[in-house]
Structures are given as C-alpha cells and as structure tokens.
Amino acid sequence: MKRVLIPLASYLAVTIVVPILNGAPIDAPFIEHAALTIIITGTLSALRAPRSSEGRERSSDWVVTATRQSSVGQSKGSTPR
Amino acid sequence: MTRQRIDSALAIVAMLAITYALKRHYSTATAEALQWILAPTAWLVETVFRAPFVFEQHVGYVNQELRFAIAPSCAGVNFMIIAICSASVGFVTYMRTLRAKLALLCVSVALAYLATLGVNATRIVIALLLKAHPLSIAGLSAAQIHHAEGIVVYFSSLCALYLLADRLLARAEAPT
Numbered sequence: 001m002k003r004v005l006i007p008l009a010s011y012l013a014v015t016i017v018v019p020i021l022n023g024a025p026i027d028a029p030f031i032e033h034a035a036l037t038i039i040i041t042g043t044l045s046a047l048r049a050p051r052s053s054e055g056r057e058r059s060s061d062w063v064v065t066a067t068r069q070s071s072v073g074q075s076k077g078s079t080p081r
Numbered sequence: 082m083t084r085q086r087i088d089s090a091l092a093i094v095a096m097l098a099i100t101y102a103l104k105r106h107y108s109t110a111t112a113e114a115l116q117w118i119l120a121p122t123a124w125l126v127e128t129v130f131r132a133p134f135v136f137e138q139h140v141g142y143v144n145q146e147l148r149f150a151i152a153p154s155c156a157g158v159n160f161m162i163i164a165i166c167s168a169s170v171g172f173v174t175y176m177r178t179l180r181a182k183l184a185l186l187c188v189s190v191a192l193a194y195l196a197t198l199g200v201n202a203t204r205i206v207i208a209l210l211l212k213a214h215p216l217s218i219a220g221l222s223a224a225q226i227h228h229a230e231g232i233v234v235y236f237s238s239l240c241a242l243y244l245l246a247d248r249l250l251a252r253a254e255a256p257t
Contacts, residue, residue, distance in 0.1 A: 007243045010166040011236055014159050018104070036225065040232045048240060 004045050011041055089173045092182035096169035099190065100162045107158040112141040118156050118197065125202035126151065130209055149209060157201035160235050164193035167243050175250045196242055204234040 016034050024030060112119060123134040123142035134142035134151060141152040168189035176182040208227055218226060 003244060003247070004240045006171040007163070007167045007236070007239045010163045010170070011239060014163045014166070022108075032225075033228065036229055037232055040229060041236050044233070044236055044240065 004048055008041055008045050012037065085174075085177065088179040088182055091179060092173050092176075092186055093169060095183060096165060096186050096189075099186070100165055103158065103162055103165075107153075107156070107162075110153060112136075112139055112153050115141075115153050115156050115158070118158065118161075118194075119151060119153070121198050122157065122201050122205070123151050125198060126205050126209075129202065129206050132209070147209060147212070149212065151205060155201070155205070155231075157197040157204075160200060160239070161193045161197040163235075163239060164196055164242070165189050167239065168193065168246065171243060172246065172250055175254060196238070200235060200238040203238075204231055207234060 015037055019030070020026065106114070119141055120136075123136075126132075126142075127134055132144050132147060134144050137143045137150075141150050143150045165186075169186055172185060172189075173182055176185050207230055211226060211230060212223075215223060216226060218229075221229065
C-alpha cells in the first residue's frame with residue numbers, strides 16, 4: 001500500500017478533493033462518483049499490499065547483509081534506498 | 082532546511098503551476114481546443130478498434146454507427162495531471178540538483194502525455210467492447226460500469242507505470 005500511496009493520493013486529490021475545492025455541488029451523482037472511486041482505488045491498492053510487504057522483507061534482508069558487511073569493516077554507504 | 086529540500090520544493094511549486102494551468106485550460110476548453118489530445122486518442126482507437134471516428138464541432142470525435150463520442154469529458158487530461166503529480170512528487174528525491182529536478186518535471190509532462198494517449202485509448206476500446214457485449218455486475222447500471230471501468234483502467238495503469246518508473250530509477254541510482 002505504501003508504494004502506491006503517492007499515485008493513490010494524487011488520484012483522490014484530482015478526482016475528489018479538487019472538484020470540492022472548486023465548488024462542485026456535493027449532490028447524489030458526486031457522492032456516487034466519490035464512493036465508486038474510493039472503493040475501487042482502495043481495493044486495487046490493497047491488492048498490491050502483499051507485494052509491497054514482500055519488498056520490505058527483501059530490503060530488510062539486505063540491511064542485515066549490509067550490517068554483517070559493516071561489522072567486518074566494509075562501508076555502510078552502499079545500502080540501497 | 083537543506084539546499085536539496087529547497088530545490089525539491091521549487092520543483093514541486095513548478096509542477097503545481099503546470100498542473101494548475103493544464104486544469105484551468107481543460108475546465109473551459111472546447112473539443113477544438115483539445116485537439117492536441119483528442120486527435121491522437123481517436124487515431125489510436127480507430128487503429129485498434131478499426132472503426133472510423135469523424136470530428137464534429139463542439140462535440141469531439143464521433144462514430145455514428147457505434148453511437149460513441151470521444152468528447153472533451155473523456156480526453157484523459159485529469160489522468161495526465163495525476164501522472165505528472167505522481168511522478169514529480171514521487172521521484173523528485175532521486176534527483177540531486179535543481180536542474181535535474183526541473184528536467185524530471187519536463188520529462189514527466191512528456192511521458193504523462195504519451196501514457197495518457199495509450200491508457201485512454203485502451204479505456205475507450207474496452208468501453209466499446211463493453212458496449213458491444215454488455216455485462217451485468219452486482220446490479221450496476223451501464224453508466225456505472227463505464228465509470229468503474231475507467232477508474233480500474235486509469236488507476237491500475239497509473240500504479241503500474243509509477244512502480245515501473247520507481248524500479249528503473251532505483252536501479253539507475255543503485256551502486257554497481
């Protein structure tokens with residue numbers, strides 16, 4: 001979920017928040033549009049969540065390796081972002 | 082505040098100015114003013130779906146036989162704005178200098194335009210297929226299914242392109 005947070009926030013901002021700030025009437029069609037948008041984007045983001053936690057496991061493994069390397073005198077500067 | 086953060090803030094302000102101008106143009110633009118995005122989209126749909134779309138003033142590209150119009154409301158400009166925002170905010174920290182951050186913004190605008198053409202044409206082709214072979218999903222109307230299809234195609238494509246670009250930038254930055 002964290003990996004798609006920026007696309008999700010941008011999507012919701014442009015399709016829901018900006019129209020509200022521009023004074024769009026919050027009537028039944030707008031609420032239907034907002035509900036459909038939140039449900040679908042939320043579901044799709046949640047579906048991507050297992051992959052992102054997989055990624056975190058991999059990166060934490062990498063940090064352990066780096067720590068082991070640094071403990072034998074190698075630089076810590078090569079830890080990937 | 083470090084120099085890098087100030088540069089990132091300046092790049093984001095520039096991005097906000099570009100997206101604001103784009104949104105303002107889109108909110109009042111006619112089909113004629115949106116030719117820069119409607120014409121290539123219609124061409125792509127014609128090429129894939131093999132159905133001719135003719136430009137009609139104040140309407141957009143229309144296929145009378147299919148009773149389908151590629152109108153300003155489905156030009157995909159909002160998707161382009163979202164893609165520019167996502168790329169600029171998400172990847173600005175990969176760039177070290179202000180010049181690189183502004184270059185990222187320019188590249189984001191160009192790639193967001195190309196991505197919009199491809200994604201929007203895909204969305205329209207799927208919409209045409211759904212029109213030809215209507216689905217009934219959980220009591221949703223045809224209009225709601227069309228709306229839902231748009232969200233699924235736009236958001237999935239946005240996430241896929243964002244994750245791909247993130248991976249490519251991380252790989253380019255990683256030590257060899």
